Amino acid sequence: MTMAQLSETNTLPRRKPRPRGRMLPYILSLPALLVCIAILVPFVTAAVYSLQRYRLNLPYLRGFIWADNYIDFLTDPAFWNTLRISLIYTALTVVLELLLGLGIALLLRRPTRFHNAVSIALLLPLMTAPAIAALMWKLMTNPGFGILSYLVSLFGVHDFKWASDPSTALFTVVLVDVWVYTPFIMILLLAGLRSLPRQPFEAAALDGVPASFVFFRITLPMLAPYIITASLFRLLDSIQQFDIIYAMTQGGPGDRLMVFQVQAYLEFFQYTNVGRSAALLMILWLITNILSNIFIKNWLRLRERAHGHA
Amino acid sequence: MARLDINAVGKSFGPVRCADGLSFAVEPGEIVAVFGPSGSGKTMLLRMIAGMYEPDEGDILVGGQSIVGAPPERRGVGMAFQNFALFPHMTARNNIASGLRARAGNEDVASRVKSISKLLKIEHVLGHMPRELSNGQKQRTALARALIGNPDVLLLDDPLRNVDAKLRYEMRLELPSLLRRSSAAVLYVTQDYREAMAIADRIAVLVGGRLVQLARPEEVYARPASVAVARLFGDPSINLAEVEPQVGQGGLSADVAGTRVRLDSGDRTGAQGPCWLGVRPDDLVVTRNAGDDAIPARVVAITPMHERAVLLLRFADGSEWLAALAPDAPVASADDDVFVRFAPESALLFDRATGLRVGQPDRRQAA
């Protein structure tokens, strides 16, 4: 190549890099920016709605009532029920899935052919649409012909109503959640376990350290970042659970399973109370936002480790 | 055929100054080794020439035309990377040809790939993917890719870093003629002073982003511009002692470990006050006989190194020097008491405050 091709750029001894080169990253990320705006605009709108009296069926009453939607919640038993149910649901599912997922990951820890096959098979529930999974369990728990109803009847429990009985509804949806999402924890922890360095374990084995000590003092601490990330993932999704509960019972029986998003959905579409629905979701967002800030920090640390750079 | 001019180039990353007023030129067909410790700004200089970074100040010209701000593909610069940077999804042949396809038409791609790979002895692996190549073959492929486009400027970023010792030795012999064939202005970054001396016409020594010396290899070795350069060149590295030379009868002399030693009898008017005395291990003579200018020492240890015997010597004041002796020299054994001397003209003196070499250039040639 001859320098004549560069003649257009040779007049000044120094110049700024070409503007096109500078703009390139912005041009490339423009579409992603548009999607961001498409998220942020409705989000701000929701925040504004939450400060308004806004009912779709009574448009004339619309106006700012500021914090009133929120203040009303304080004395509203339905809100406290929603908060309580959401927290119980979240706590139950996350704890059960974490214990079960950790246990299964430990069982499958050695990378044998059989263990790998099992871990792949366990992905299937996770890849089933949660709404469809709820339907599967609905068929299996049908009081008339459901296989699970039949099985419990073998143990002398007749007339077990599963999701349609207020006393067992929570148990049933938690069971479905555990069925779908335990593999999520399992697969992350399994990847974590298998990535741990070997030396500490070999040293402990040589020294004859008891297995329980190895587990609590070596395995768990080294696995902690994976456990924290996986649990936070689940925590954030679980507190917003909608698909399973809506597909299974639509929040019922009664208000037994009225978690945040189901309640907000019904406020919006059944009672057309946009303001109240938005306020409910803002509270949920506040909770998840605090959690996700913790989450992102942990997640970034893991990511750096995975990709080997800052 | 174009000259590479680097004009007062400066570059900072935050508080770190990785290029500071760099100025020098490389003639077409000339090989200049850029030598310096890691972090001295060698690679950054190459990357500014290649267009991956732009200098904050100064200008870079190829054939008299500024290339600052031009995109990398239009600079007429070829580069071989330390980590080879081969395209992992292309065969060696396509890796080499990638340079030509963009510049030239398809007309003689095949024949040029063939001739360059013959030159570099990689004809038999042209159909291989990079992962199937040995490190040496990767290195040659990367060189072929950089050479094939006949760039005006050729940048080699420590190309022998990741190849084994035998191959490095061979390439040191082959590279100069190979590079001169291209008539490009070549900048060759290395951290190995032997490599720099074997390959380059001139050596540019960079320390902390500054050019501290630019001279022919033997000159850098014999007359290092500063104590820093002296320490970078030579293995085992140069022996240093704090001295305060005085001009007396018989010329310049100084106390070294309690012994009065004659330094060069030439004009050393600048060499007064606190100095570093530097003597290369190769220039030391170890004898069992006392005498003028002979410093008593004890042999602490002996170890072979680069086909020489290296003696670790301890003087009476506790300071330690190294002496490198030819293997056939009568070698003392550990714990022997010996005497050390060196020719006055092999002594280098550096100002202790500035680190710069003081005194007139002497007559010595590189060993």
Next chain:
Amino acid sequence: MDHSSLAGRIFRGVALALVLVFFMFPIVWIFLMSFQSNEQILRIPPHILFEPTLTNYQALISGQLRTTAGNLEISFMRNLVNSFVLSSAAVIMALLLGVPAAYAFARFKFRLGESIAFTLLSFRFAPPLLVLLPLSLYYQQLGLSDTYFGIVWVYQLIALPLILWIVRGYFEDISPDIEHAYRLAGHTWREAFTRIAVPLAGPGIAAAGLLSFIFCWNNFVFALILASADKQPVTVGALAFVTASGIQYGQIAAAIVLSVTPTLLLALYAQRYLVEGLSLGAVKG
């Protein structure tokens, strides 16, 4: 670490068997059920051995569902087609938008890029209804509600963060020197992007695309709110299907099998990348 005692091995074997039964049984059972007639399903106790029948699938495919209340026309196949169209379109769009952006985020460290990446990430964990409910009102004004494009656009909220964060990791793993080398050989950045970066990140791009497809397919709430019957994917369609009165259970099971089969097959195909995808690139499998 490994229990080598006999008791330990027995315990592990039993535990693994229980785990497999719990997680596999529902899938197997529903699969069997989809080949049974209503009479066979209602038998008590249930039989493992039965004469399989394809009538449930035939009814679904023909759209003519025989019910106790007479014939019912339900276009379940239409839901299935919708799922394919919506998920594929969403993934293609997300790849076209997301891959260049992921490249920009990986190669140029610029503040706007980080802000976008983290906004998309943090809204991955915000309640979807928070964005969806106001969006549904905007959609009504814009005439986007109940359009394929409208649904594909909101599916970007699922697919784009996934693609951005996974593909970005793959681009970051490519040494920039490889691209520099290509540019010095006389190619523009665009050529370096399409001929070096994209092919080298190919496995990551494919994995992110497959995963996005699975997640779009499995999504429920977006379409529940924004789509009416003729645009609905299977997740919403199947639910409507169940609540329609008098439908035979075998047909529901068959509908479930048809709804989950594509994603399960894709998941088995892409299982090597699932760990990375599920953790948005934080854990490598």
